[in-house]
Structures are given as C-alpha cells and as structure tokens.
Amino acid sequence: MLVLEKNSLTEEVESLVEFYGTERSALLPILQAVQRKHKYVSDFVQQEIARLLDIHPVEVYSVVSFYAFLHSEPQGRNIVRLCQTIACDLAGKEAVARAVERELGITFGQTTKDKRITLEYANCLGMCDQGPAMIVNDRVYTHLTPEKAINILNEIK
Amino acid sequence: MESKEKYRVPVSQKPHVVEKPRDINTIGGTVTIEINEKKVSVPMGTTILEACRENQIHIPTLCHHDDLCVAGVCRVCVVEVEGMRTLQASCTFPITAPVKIHTSTPMVRKARRHIIDLLLSEHYGECYSCFRNQNCELQKLAKEYGVDQYNFGHLEKPRYETDRSSASVIRDMNKCILCKRCVRTCIDLQEVGVLEAINRGHETHIGTFFDKPLSDVICINCGQCINRCPTAALRANDPSDELWEAIENPKKHVVIQTAPSPRAGIGEEFGLEPGHSMTGELNTALRRIGFDRVFDTNFTADLTIMEEGTELLNRLKKAVLLGDESVKLPQFTSCSPGWVKFIEHFYPEFLGYLSTAKSPQQMFGAVIKTFYAKESGIDPADIVSVALMPCSAKKFECNRPEMRASGYKDVDYGLTTRELAQMIKEAGIYLPEMPKSHFDEPFGDASGAGLIFGATGGVMEAALRTVYELVTGREVPFKNLNIVPCRGFEGIKQASVMLEGCKDEYSFLEGIELKFIVAHGTANAKKVMEMLRKGELKDVHFVEIMACPGGCLGGGGQPIPTSEEIRKKRAEAIYAEDESLSLRKSHENPYVKYIYENFLTEGPCSELSHHLLHTHYQKRGKFIA
Amino acid sequence: MKPNGNKYAVRQGAVLFSEYAPGSGIKKALEIGRENILLELRESKLKGRGGAGFPTATKWMLVAAAKSEEKFIVCNADEGEPGTFKDRVLLLEYPELVFEGMLIAGYTLGARQGIIYLRGEYEYMLKSLESYLEQMKEDNLLGNNILGNPNFNFEIVIRLGSGAYVCGEETALIESLEGNRGEARNRPPYPVNTGYLGRPTVVNNVETLASVPHILVKGGEWFRTFGTDKSTGSKLFSVSGDCERPGVYELPWGTKIKDLLEIVGAKNTKAVQVGGASGSCIPKSQFERTLAYEDAATGGSIMIFNESRNMLKILKNFMEFFVEESCGQCTPCRVGNVKLLEGIEKIERGVYTFGHLNKLKELGRTMQVASKCGLGQSSPNAFLSILENFKEEIFNKNGYGGHNGK
Known part of the structure; x- marks a missing residue:
C-alpha cells in the first residue's frame, strides 16, 4: 500500500474516532462508517481502529466477521442484497435471483468484474408484505419481478 | 461511569456482576438452597457449580476453567432450577435466592448427552x-x-x-x-x-x-x-521424532539440560499428585533413553544471576555514582522468552530496560558448544543440544537468529515436560520407579537459587541473595535465606531491602533502599509497563517478570491440567528442594567460580561473556503485515 | 387515519392506530408523576410486544428500584423475525409514539439517555427518524429541562445494527451496542440490573414503547378493555404470505386465527406460521385457536401458507435461516440447528430413517431448554411443529416416503 494512501486512511479513522469516541461502544459506528464509504474495512484500517480504541486487532476482526453487513475483503461499488427468507421466497424470489445472476454473469456472493455490483443474499429485510424485496446499498426495492430487478440493477453505476 | 478497562473485555470473558458478601456472617450473607433435595447453606452469589462442588456433587464442565472467568457456552453443566422454564448453566448462575436445584433429572442427563453428541459430531479424528x-x-x-x-x-x-x-x-x-x-x-x-x-x-x-x-x-x-x-x-510443536533420530545416531553427542520446573511437574504425567519433585529419577530416565550427558540448567541460572546481578550493579553504579541519567532503571529480567517477545511487540520503546543477559537455556547452549565442547574434545558440530523446559516459548527462543553465539545453533531443540514424559513412556520407563542419580560433570552442581527460578519471584530472590552479599559481604537478612516477600502468587508484588554496611567498592549504595517488583502473567506485566510509562517506577531498581501465571512452573509446556492449586503444589516442591540443599547462593556455586576462573576469565559482563551470554532484542511492534 | 402501506385498507385500530395528539403522553406523564405512571402501566397489564411477553410495568419497576447514577432506555428496533414488519410501520408512520414512549420511560426511571437500536436493514429510515428527533429538540421535548421541567434531561440516539438477527435478543443487543459480537449474555444478571455498560437498562420493543403514551392518556383500564384477561390491549400483526391483503393490522388480542384470515383475504389456507420462523406452525384443524400470549403467542408475525405450498420446503427455509443467524457461541444452537437442517435434507432425498428423525426431535427438545438464549430455545419450534402437524403431507402425500427420494 502506498504511504500516502495509508496516511489518508489513518486520518479518516482518526477523525471517526474523534467523532464517535474511544470507548469500545464506538466500534460498530466507526466500522459502519468505514463500510459505508469503502464498502469494506481493510486489515490496515482494522488495525488503526484497534490502535485508537486500545483493543486488539483480532477483536475488531472478530466483530467484523460476525456481522453480515460488514466486510473484511473488497466488495463492489454497490452491494445488492436480495431477501431469501420465506415470504419473499414464496413471492417469487427464486426467479428474480436466477434472472439477476444471469444478467450480471455472477452468482450470489460474487462481485462483477467491473466491480460495479456485489450480489448477496440477505435474511428477512422486513418487507414480507411486499416481496420479493432487495436492498441496493441502503435503498429498498419491493414487489420485484425479474424484469424490474434487472432494470434497477442496470441503472446503478 | 466506571473505567474503560472494565468493559474492554468481550462479554463472554466478563465475570458475572453479583458480588459476594465480604462477610458471610452478616444478615443476607448466606442463602439456604436445596440441591437434590438436600438443604445446604451457601454464601450469597455462589454459583450453582461452586455450590455443587462444595457438596461433592459432580457437574460436568467443558468451557469452565478455574483460572478464567465464566463463559456459559458449552452448556454441558446445565441443571434444573425449579420454577425456571429452561435449564440453567450451573457455571454462570449466581445463587441469590433459596432456589431448588436438581442436577440429575432425565431432562438434564439427556441434554448433557445431546451436547456431548453434538460436539463429537463436529470433532474430527x-x-x-x-x-x-x-x-x-x-x-x-x-x-x-x-x-x-x-x-x-x-x-x-x-x-x-x-x-x-x-x-x-x-x-x-x-x-x-x-x-x-x-x-x-x-x-x-x-x-x-x-x-x-x-x-x-x-x-x-x-x-x-x-x-x-x-x-x-x-x-x-x-x-x-x-x-x-x-x-x-x-499443542506444542513436538521435536521428539527428530530427537529420537539424533539419539540413535552414534555420531551425535546428545546432551540435555533440564530446567527446574519440569522436575516439579513431570510426576503428574505419570499419575502422581502434583508437588513431587523427580530430579534424581529424571536424570536416570534421561540416561536410559540415551542422552549422552544430563546437565542442570540451574547451573546457568546461577550464571544468569552473576551476569544479570553484575549488570544491575553496573547500572546502579552509573546512575548513582556517576549520575548518568541515560541509564535505564529499573532493570527488567529477561529469562522468560514469552515476556521478551511480549515487550518486543507491545513496548518496544522500553527494550533498553531489559537485561541483556540471555536466559539460562541460551547461556547453557552457548557454553555447551564452546566451553564444554573444548573441555571434552568434541566437535560442536556433532553436539545436539536439547533443553528440557516447562515452556513452549523456549522453542521459539532457540530458533532466534541471535542465538548462535557458538557459531552453531546454540540450543537445537526445546523439549517440553509433556513431550519428554511421552518419550519416557515410549522407552518403556515408569518414571517414579527409577533410582535416583546425579547430574553429569562438569556442571554437576547448582544452587538452590538456580532452582527457584521455576517459581514466580525466584529470579528476584536468587538475585537478591547474591547482589546483597556482593554489596555488603553479609547474607541477605531473611531467615534461612527465604526471601518471603518474593514468594506467593499475588499478581504484582513490591518489596525492598535496605543496603547498609556496604563494602568499600559499593559504598555509593550505602543507605539505598533496593526496591523491586515481581510480576507474573503478561496481563500483570502490562500493568507494570504502564506504570513504567507513567514514570511511576522511578525509584524501583529491579523488576522480575515471567510470562506465565505462577512463573515457569505454570509454563505452556507443563502437564495438563493446570490450576492455581496445582501450581501452588509445584511451587512448594521447588521451595522445599531449595531448602534441602546446602548450596543456595549462585555466587557460591563452585562450577560458576570454575568457569569464571578458566573460561570467562574477565568476569561477568566482560567482552567474552557479552558475546556468549548476552543478547540483543528486536523492536517488533504491534503492526501485523 | 393513515393509509395502510398497500392499496387495500386504511390503518385503523383500537390503540396504536387510534387518534393521538403528539406530546399529550409526555404531558400527562409529567402531570401525574412517576409513581402514577408505573401504577397506570401496571393497571394496563401491558406485556412486552417483542414476543416474550414480560410485564412491562414489572420491568420498569425493577429498573426504577435499581440504584445507579446512570440508567438507559433502549428501544429494540432490531425487528428481524421473518414475517415481522410492524416496527417498520410504527417507525415510519408513528415515530412520535415510539419516541414519546422512550421519553416517558426516561422520565419515569430517571434515565438521561435513550438508544434506538435500529436494524441495519432499516438504515433508509435513519434520515426521517433523525429529523423527527431534531424537531422534538426544537419543541423542547428532548434535551435539557424538557417542557420547562428542571432536571428532566433526556436525549435519544439512534444506533444501527449490521445484519444480525440474534441482536434482537436483548442481551445480544446490548453486547452489540457495547461494540462486541452480538452474543447473548448469561442471565442472570438481567439487563434491569446489569445492562448497557453494566447499568440498569430497560430494553423494550418498539410496539411496547409506542403503546405507553396511549395508555397514559387514555388510562390503563381503558387499555384493558381490549384483548383478553391475560393478553390485554391490541396487537399489531404483520401479515404476509398467501392472502389478498398483506400488511400490518391492529387487532385485539384474542382474535381467532380464522377471523384474521378472513380479514386479510386468505383463501385455501393450509397452515399459519404464528410467531415467525421461531414460532410454531398451526394447521387448518386448529384455526379456531386465538392469538394471545396464553394460546398462539406471537411477536406479530403471521405467515399464511395455502394448499399449494410444500411444508418441507418452508421448514427448510426456516432452518437455513437459523443456521446462518445463530451466533455460534453455545453448542445446542450452533450445532443443533445444522443437525436439524441435515435431517430435513435427508427427508428431501428420501434417505432418512424414522429412528434418526425421532432422535432429532429429542434433540430439538434439548435445544429448547439448554440453549443459552431465545434464538436456540425457539429455533426448533418450526421443526417440531411442522414435522408433527404435517407428517401426512411430508411422508406420504409428497412422496418423501423414503423409498424413491424426490
């Protein structure tokens, strides 16, 4: 990693720590902020967070690995999460999933070659009355059909 | 809000918060409960597990360990508590009301069996x-x-x-x-x-x-x-296969040095109660296995005291007599390779405080492939040097690139107590039956000071016995030379000795109160280092730190299981053996005198001794690349 | 009345969806004082709406009695139970009720901070919730000297989850708030004594808190006029699955499943999953049963399956959910759920034995009593109820009979 890049990441983490504090309870908000911006929390950033919060790096990694929405490895620019739980499943999630995979040329858990989209399954999004549902970054789309889903994905950059 | 310290540990590590009353005789200090229809009275806040153990009721456990705080995750210790919908983990449940407990109902037995079944289903091999x-x-x-x-x-x-x-x-x-x-x-x-x-x-x-x-x-x-x-x-990285090969190889001269703690622990591997010292039996067994020479690490423990003690006196001289403010005091011991790596990672900026003296294991390694090889006319290339240690970190230590002062790998293998016990069993030997025998010459005798290196505080005690006498010409003023403030399992101990009536060459120390700290377990080491960082150790002169709880006798290579009780018994065995010896001060060890007269002729901390018996450290830092 | 998220209905209900003037709850609270608030709550017999049904007044009284300089009010908005989305509606459409409920709790118990733990999946609500909080500050409903009362200071912060169902369990939620893995704690001690940062903490469901202002304004006795003796008031039901009008409905406790199905326009219904994936599956023959803590209990999730659905596939979906969402710390839940799922796969492939399935049922019962938290204690419910209530379909009709595998 370039030294310059490291410094800017360090600065970023430092300003987050300044905002959220150095208590352990600040850990998740800090991780979420990094995740939101970079789509993942790198090993360097995790160690910087550990250093500033005075905890062990492995504790940060342990927390990141626990939560489904936090990643340790680089992801696509947009994270698409299709709900796989029962109500959406009954409402036609399977057809949407297959269509999306075919369109993007990847399977769930993968990222497109151009790093545009990472495709994931999510557990119940709380849209059971309007399924199938998916979340693109933090936006929710409901009543999906294969066609509608593909149109949405083709719109995002 | 309480200090941050309290909350930085993940919850599974947090002890439950119900505090036990200081005095169980106060009202509400105890509570009467029923376990399997039997009424018993327990102090408020006792866990069900503790209450059952007190009353000879066996509860199976897996995640529970007496040295650690509760987790409550394996669930194998579940019991029925009347009025509760679910079974309760007895290791976590604090008794604060007159509960009725059943430890062996069909539901409990079935649940335990299921949990064991589930664990076995995922347990490969x-x-x-x-x-x-x-x-x-x-x-x-x-x-x-x-x-x-x-x-x-x-x-x-x-x-x-x-x-x-x-x-x-x-x-x-x-x-x-x-x-x-x-x-x-x-x-x-x-x-x-x-x-x-x-x-x-x-x-x-x-x-x-x-x-x-x-x-x-x-x-x-x-x-x-x-x-x-x-x-x-x-498990530890076991070198015994390679060792057997070396033993079978007639060209190889295989020598083993044995540290004090394995002798105090190895009996447990043969079914003995903790606290049996097996020094003599072990020597015989090692020879029967095929080791060519059996040496006593305590010899280089004595040598360590000479080098480390002299280094301390040199630092004190510079600081007190010459007023040199760059001198790093207190001096920290460096015998524990776990501790050395700890400070290299976590406090690299304080490495200057660490004694440069090598650990006894590595001193012996350097001496064996130089002095011993020369004296006995053996090519050091043909020597296989083994160290029986209570320690897993010693395996790393002997592989450090710094540890090749002899021109060879000074110590070829670090062998743990457990691994040697396995070798002894493979050789068809039942250790407790062995006749006793003595160590081999030329390092046959060692002092009790070297021996007590095995327990936390031992290095400090040994050093004080020597340093005090070097400085004042008198024995250290403690009954039977037992420097009690150094002993016991308190995490951090502080004490001092007044230096009075000093010899002329040490007159600059007259009236100085020699202050020392003893800590064991790196969690305590961390506390000491934070005190150092805050400048709170300015008037302290010497700090002993051992990485493992209890010191070496609780090392990572010792028999399993471990608990404070077991470690106490091992310590008792070590101290009893020390007291039984006539030679109890490092500087009186005739072989130490011999080596300074015939080999390290310039004395402790001289150029040759620096080359062979001292080392340097690496600033490792915490960053994980 | 507000429009119901879908085009079929408007929101109407006896309590939560009834008329309410924002601010009236906290004003009433200040008027009657702490003790009377607790008494009113006790009078209402309000129970926790998250599913466990612990009496809210008792919980509050325990925290009120706990001695501590600092106490916390936590709103559990980690609505993750499959088939539950009522909190989404409350937070989006009735935030004033939720926030005011927290405020009243803060006033009653002497807490200065309220925390909403909002599930990561609801991040899109963050902006609107935060702007509502801003508004409350401007109206002096939050901040210092609230409504001119010296020493009544209260603030509310929103903290996001990050995709972990188990954080809906109150002690796992607290762990998550503290920056740890969402692993449930050992209980006792309970959060009312040793909660967030070791302080006495009330953790209440969104709906529970939203009920409080109504109860204060209209009285506990009024609240008790709805529902049954043991389940007072009304309940929000999140209805999904095979029906014409899925959505959130407020119905009194004690409503028959049959009647609910009628209201939402469900036809040819074969089974109703009450209480989400961790609830139990009720077959047609039991549709006379009522929705209530004492009968078919639920945190609000009602999932309807019609005759065309394959119950084994539904069960498999549930078990896959639990395998992924178990926190993994305790043995029964971490390994047990995998074993149950493997059992379902064996049925699918027709390679099971009834002997093995019986062992798995026994295992399920052990999980119910030996798991560390509610997740593992309830995850076998679907397995046990579906295999029991639909054995005819699974083992005979659908051809998972064991000899030809399907």
Whole structure:
C-alpha cells in the first residue's frame, strides 16, 4: 500500500474516532462508517481502529466477521442484497435471483468484474408484505419481478 | 461511569456482576438452597457449580476453567432450577435466592448427552490417534455419559487446515469445541489478544487477525492456551521424532539440560499428585533413553544471576555514582522468552530496560558448544543440544537468529515436560520407579537459587541473595535465606531491602533502599509497563517478570491440567528442594567460580561473556503485515 | 387515519392506530408523576410486544428500584423475525409514539439517555427518524429541562445494527451496542440490573414503547378493555404470505386465527406460521385457536401458507435461516440447528430413517431448554411443529416416503 494512501486512511479513522469516541461502544459506528464509504474495512484500517480504541486487532476482526453487513475483503461499488427468507421466497424470489445472476454473469456472493455490483443474499429485510424485496446499498426495492430487478440493477453505476 | 478497562473485555470473558458478601456472617450473607433435595447453606452469589462442588456433587464442565472467568457456552453443566422454564448453566448462575436445584433429572442427563453428541459430531479424528488420548476432557465426558456411537454423525473430512507455522504452538481447529478457553486465556488472562472467535453460527471458529498463520501475528508463544485447551486443538510443536533420530545416531553427542520446573511437574504425567519433585529419577530416565550427558540448567541460572546481578550493579553504579541519567532503571529480567517477545511487540520503546543477559537455556547452549565442547574434545558440530523446559516459548527462543553465539545453533531443540514424559513412556520407563542419580560433570552442581527460578519471584530472590552479599559481604537478612516477600502468587508484588554496611567498592549504595517488583502473567506485566510509562517506577531498581501465571512452573509446556492449586503444589516442591540443599547462593556455586576462573576469565559482563551470554532484542511492534 | 402501506385498507385500530395528539403522553406523564405512571402501566397489564411477553410495568419497576447514577432506555428496533414488519410501520408512520414512549420511560426511571437500536436493514429510515428527533429538540421535548421541567434531561440516539438477527435478543443487543459480537449474555444478571455498560437498562420493543403514551392518556383500564384477561390491549400483526391483503393490522388480542384470515383475504389456507420462523406452525384443524400470549403467542408475525405450498420446503427455509443467524457461541444452537437442517435434507432425498428423525426431535427438545438464549430455545419450534402437524403431507402425500427420494 502506498504511504500516502495509508496516511489518508489513518486520518479518516482518526477523525471517526474523534467523532464517535474511544470507548469500545464506538466500534460498530466507526466500522459502519468505514463500510459505508469503502464498502469494506481493510486489515490496515482494522488495525488503526484497534490502535485508537486500545483493543486488539483480532477483536475488531472478530466483530467484523460476525456481522453480515460488514466486510473484511473488497466488495463492489454497490452491494445488492436480495431477501431469501420465506415470504419473499414464496413471492417469487427464486426467479428474480436466477434472472439477476444471469444478467450480471455472477452468482450470489460474487462481485462483477467491473466491480460495479456485489450480489448477496440477505435474511428477512422486513418487507414480507411486499416481496420479493432487495436492498441496493441502503435503498429498498419491493414487489420485484425479474424484469424490474434487472432494470434497477442496470441503472446503478 | 466506571473505567474503560472494565468493559474492554468481550462479554463472554466478563465475570458475572453479583458480588459476594465480604462477610458471610452478616444478615443476607448466606442463602439456604436445596440441591437434590438436600438443604445446604451457601454464601450469597455462589454459583450453582461452586455450590455443587462444595457438596461433592459432580457437574460436568467443558468451557469452565478455574483460572478464567465464566463463559456459559458449552452448556454441558446445565441443571434444573425449579420454577425456571429452561435449564440453567450451573457455571454462570449466581445463587441469590433459596432456589431448588436438581442436577440429575432425565431432562438434564439427556441434554448433557445431546451436547456431548453434538460436539463429537463436529470433532474430527479418532481418539487413538490423538496426543490427548486419555487426557482429553471431551473424551472423558463421552465415557462418563456412556457414548457408544455417533448419534449425529461424524466428520469424514477435516474442516480446517492445521496451522503449523509457529515454532511453538500448533493449532488444529478440527479438534476445537469452541469453549473459548484459549480466547479467554489470550485476551483476558495474558492480554496478548491473538485469538478470538471469527465468523458466526456454524462457521464460527477460533482464529487470528484475518486468519493469518500464528507465526505472522503477535503471539508470544507462552502456550497458556495449550494448558487450558480441553482437547487436542492446541499443542506444542513436538521435536521428539527428530530427537529420537539424533539419539540413535552414534555420531551425535546428545546432551540435555533440564530446567527446574519440569522436575516439579513431570510426576503428574505419570499419575502422581502434583508437588513431587523427580530430579534424581529424571536424570536416570534421561540416561536410559540415551542422552549422552544430563546437565542442570540451574547451573546457568546461577550464571544468569552473576551476569544479570553484575549488570544491575553496573547500572546502579552509573546512575548513582556517576549520575548518568541515560541509564535505564529499573532493570527488567529477561529469562522468560514469552515476556521478551511480549515487550518486543507491545513496548518496544522500553527494550533498553531489559537485561541483556540471555536466559539460562541460551547461556547453557552457548557454553555447551564452546566451553564444554573444548573441555571434552568434541566437535560442536556433532553436539545436539536439547533443553528440557516447562515452556513452549523456549522453542521459539532457540530458533532466534541471535542465538548462535557458538557459531552453531546454540540450543537445537526445546523439549517440553509433556513431550519428554511421552518419550519416557515410549522407552518403556515408569518414571517414579527409577533410582535416583546425579547430574553429569562438569556442571554437576547448582544452587538452590538456580532452582527457584521455576517459581514466580525466584529470579528476584536468587538475585537478591547474591547482589546483597556482593554489596555488603553479609547474607541477605531473611531467615534461612527465604526471601518471603518474593514468594506467593499475588499478581504484582513490591518489596525492598535496605543496603547498609556496604563494602568499600559499593559504598555509593550505602543507605539505598533496593526496591523491586515481581510480576507474573503478561496481563500483570502490562500493568507494570504502564506504570513504567507513567514514570511511576522511578525509584524501583529491579523488576522480575515471567510470562506465565505462577512463573515457569505454570509454563505452556507443563502437564495438563493446570490450576492455581496445582501450581501452588509445584511451587512448594521447588521451595522445599531449595531448602534441602546446602548450596543456595549462585555466587557460591563452585562450577560458576570454575568457569569464571578458566573460561570467562574477565568476569561477568566482560567482552567474552557479552558475546556468549548476552543478547540483543528486536523492536517488533504491534503492526501485523 | 393513515393509509395502510398497500392499496387495500386504511390503518385503523383500537390503540396504536387510534387518534393521538403528539406530546399529550409526555404531558400527562409529567402531570401525574412517576409513581402514577408505573401504577397506570401496571393497571394496563401491558406485556412486552417483542414476543416474550414480560410485564412491562414489572420491568420498569425493577429498573426504577435499581440504584445507579446512570440508567438507559433502549428501544429494540432490531425487528428481524421473518414475517415481522410492524416496527417498520410504527417507525415510519408513528415515530412520535415510539419516541414519546422512550421519553416517558426516561422520565419515569430517571434515565438521561435513550438508544434506538435500529436494524441495519432499516438504515433508509435513519434520515426521517433523525429529523423527527431534531424537531422534538426544537419543541423542547428532548434535551435539557424538557417542557420547562428542571432536571428532566433526556436525549435519544439512534444506533444501527449490521445484519444480525440474534441482536434482537436483548442481551445480544446490548453486547452489540457495547461494540462486541452480538452474543447473548448469561442471565442472570438481567439487563434491569446489569445492562448497557453494566447499568440498569430497560430494553423494550418498539410496539411496547409506542403503546405507553396511549395508555397514559387514555388510562390503563381503558387499555384493558381490549384483548383478553391475560393478553390485554391490541396487537399489531404483520401479515404476509398467501392472502389478498398483506400488511400490518391492529387487532385485539384474542382474535381467532380464522377471523384474521378472513380479514386479510386468505383463501385455501393450509397452515399459519404464528410467531415467525421461531414460532410454531398451526394447521387448518386448529384455526379456531386465538392469538394471545396464553394460546398462539406471537411477536406479530403471521405467515399464511395455502394448499399449494410444500411444508418441507418452508421448514427448510426456516432452518437455513437459523443456521446462518445463530451466533455460534453455545453448542445446542450452533450445532443443533445444522443437525436439524441435515435431517430435513435427508427427508428431501428420501434417505432418512424414522429412528434418526425421532432422535432429532429429542434433540430439538434439548435445544429448547439448554440453549443459552431465545434464538436456540425457539429455533426448533418450526421443526417440531411442522414435522408433527404435517407428517401426512411430508411422508406420504409428497412422496418423501423414503423409498424413491424426490
């Protein structure tokens, strides 16, 4: 990693720590902020967070690995999460999933070659009355059909 | 709000908050409960597990360990508490009301059996091909609960690759039952923080930062995780196969040095109660196995005292007599390789405080392949130098690039107490039956001062016996030379000795109160280092730190299981042996005198001794690349 | 009345969806004082709406009695139970009720901070919730000297989850707030004594808190006029699955399943999953049963399956959910759920034995009593109830009979 890049990441983490504090309870908000911006929390950033919060790096990694929405490895620019739980499943999630995979040329858990989209399954999004549902970054789309889903994905950059 | 310290430990490591009353005689200090229809009175806040143990009721446990705080995750200790919908984990449940407990109902027995069945279904491998065979807590429970088949299947393929990257500790997560004892040991007991639970649900495993190999993270190799692992998921890196080969090779001259702690612990591997010292028996067994020479590490422990003590006096002289403010005081001991790696990682800016003296193991290594080789006319290239140690970190230490002062690898193998016990058994020897015999010359005698290196505070006590006498010409003013303030298992001990009536050459120390600190376990070491960082140790002169709780006798290579009670008994054995010896001061060891007269002729801390007996350290830091 | 998210209905209900003037709850609270608030709550017999049904007044009284300089009010908005989305509606459409409920709790118990733990999946609500909080500050409903009362200071912060169902369990939620893995704690001690940062903490469901202002304004006795003796008041039901009008409905406790199906326009219904994936599956023959803590209990999730659905596939979906969402710390839940799922796969492939399935049922019962938290204690419910209530379909009709595998 370039030294310059490291410094800017360090600065970023430092300003987050300044905002959220150095208590352990600040850990998740800090991780979420990094995740939101970079789509993942790198090993360097995790160690910087550990250093500033005075905890062990492995504790940060342990927390990141626990939560489904936090990643340790680089992801696509947009994270698409299709709900796989029962109500959406009954409402036609399977057809949407297959269509999306075919369109993007990847399977769930993968990222497109151009790093545009990472495709994931999510557990119940709380849209059971309007399924199938998916979340693109933090936006929710409901009543999906294969066609509608593909149109949405083709719109995002 | 309470200090941050209190909350930085993950909850599974947090002790439950119900405080026990200081005085159980106060009203509400005790509570009368019923266990299996029997009325008993227990102090408020006692856990069900403790109450049952007090009353001779056996409750199976796996995640519970007396050295660690509660976890309540394995669930094998569940019991029925009347009025509660679910079973309760007895290890976590604090008694604060007159509850009625049942420890052996059909529901309880079935649940325990199910939990054992589930753990076995995920536990890869067979008992007969496992080094913990007959010393495995899971296996023991399986037998206790009459498991005669795999009710929920059995893994046919391993789920994880074994991590053999470390010189000291091997991790095989296929045997892991996720009791998190290693996590609690690493984070809470030792505050090293290498291991944590990674991922969640069925994918949960114990891992390192980014699941990197153990050799790439900041493990200090203390092996305390090994001592507390209920199964074979953690073990030390065993060199015994190579060792057997060397022993069988007629060209090789295989010498072994034995540290004090293994002698105090190895009996446990042969079914003896803790606290039996097996020095003489062990010497015989080692010869029967085929070691060509059996030496006593205590000899170089005495040598360490001479070097480290002289170094301390030199530092004091510079600081007190010459007013040199750059002198680093207090001087910290450097015998414990786990501690050395700890300070290299976590406090590299303070490495100057560390004594440059090598550990007794490495001093012996350097002496064997130089002085001994010369005296006995053996080519050092043909010598295989083995160190019997209570320690897993010694394996890493002997592989350090700095440790080649003789021109060869000074110590070829670090062998733990457990591994040697296995070799002895393989050789068809039952150790307790061995006749006693003495160590080999020319390092045959060692002092009791060297011996007590095995217990926390021992190095300090040994050093004081010598330093005080060098400075004042009189014996240290404690009855029977037992410097009691150095002893015991308190985490951090502080004490002092007044230097009065000093000899002329040490007159600059007249009236100085020699202050010292003894700490064991790296969590306590961390506290001491934070005191140093804050400038609170300015008037302290000498600090002894051992990486392992209890000192070397609680080392990561010692027999499993471990507990404070076991460690206490080992310490008692060591102190009793010290008191039985006539030679109890390092500087009076005739062989130490001999080596300074005939080999290290310039005396302690001279150029040659610096070359052979001292070392330097690496600023490792915390960053994981 | 507000429009119901879908085009079929408007929101109407006896309590939560009844008329309410924002601010009236806290004003009433200040008027009657702490003790009377607790008494009113006790009078209402309000029970926790998250599913466990612990009496809210008792919980509050325990925290009120706990001695501590600092106490916390935590709103559990980690609505993750499959088939539950009522909190989404409350937070989006009735935030004033939720926030005011927290405020009243803060006033009653002497807490200065309220925390909403909002599930990561609801991040899109963050902006609107935060702007509502801003508005409350401007109106002097939050901040210092609230409504001119010296020493009544209260603030509310929103903290996000990050995709972990188990954080809906109150002690796992607290762990998550503290920056740890969402692993449930050992209980006792309970959060009312040792909660967030070791302080006495009330953790209440969104709906529970939203009920409080109504109860204060209209009285506990009024609240008790709805529902049954043991289940007072009304309940929000999140209805999904095979029906014409899925959505959130407020109905009194004690409503028959049959009647609910009628209201939402469900036809040819074969089974109703009450209480989400961790609830139990009720077959047609039991549709006379009532929705109530004492009968078919639920945190609000009602999932309807019609005759065309394959119950084994539904069960499999549930078990896959639990395998992924188990936190993994305790043995029964971490390994047990995998074993149950493997059992279902064996049925699918027709390679099971009834002997093995019986062992799995026994295992399920052990999980119910030996798991560390509610997740593992309830995850076998679906397995046990579906295999029991639909054995005819699974083992005979659908051809998972064991000889030809399907």
